[in-house]
Amino acid sequence: MPSEKTNCFVDTDVLVYAIDPEEPEKRAIAADLLRAIIRNRTLVLSAQSLNECYRVITTRRQLMPNEEARGFIASLSPFCTAPEGFAVTRRAWDVQDATGYAWWDCLLLASALRADCGLFMSEDLQHGRHLDDLTIMNPFVQA
Numbered sequence: 001m002p003s004e005k006t007n008c009f010v011d012t013d014v015l016v017y018a019i020d021p022e023e024p025e026k027r028a029i030a031a032d033l034l035r036a037i038i039r040n041r042t043l044v045l046s047a048q049s050l051n052e053c054y055r056v057i058t059t060r061r062q063l064m065p066n067e068e069a070r071g072f073i074a075s076l077s078p079f080c081t082a083p084e085g086f087a088v089t090r091r092a093w094d095v096q097d098a099t100g101y102a103w104w105d106c107l108l109l110a111s112a113l114r115a116d117c118g119l120f121m122s123e124d125l126q127h128g129r130h131l132d133d134l135t136i137m138n139p140f141v142q143a
Helices: 012-017 024-040 047-060 066-079 086-099 103-114
Strands: 008-010 119-121 134-137
Touching: 008 024, 008 103, 012 024, 012 047, 047 066, 047 103, 086 103, 103 119, 103 134
Parallel strands: 008 119, 119 134
Antiparallel strands: none
């Protein structure tokens, strides 16, 4: 679990797993992680991560109907505090050059960096990798 003082950006995949009945082990881990980060008041999300989550849970994975999904996304909206704008795009270019990651991942990482997050929780990126003061962690990796 992240420390109580470290801002933690949660990638879309972790948000989706938190409600996915087809992945009970990952669902439990992701839901526990989200509860802990929310309790610590260190959760940081971006509009991009919420929009991606909505698309995945309503279209690609069809985990819930639109109205229910909108309620879920709205419940996370208070944590949508990551900065946006061209400064994030510019920082994403630096991340892309340094990592070679996909563009949409670079934008999320840049948002996390601009929000002074210490942790970036994602299943899709290199566990343990550091970008400045940001550490990528896969919450599903066994300790």
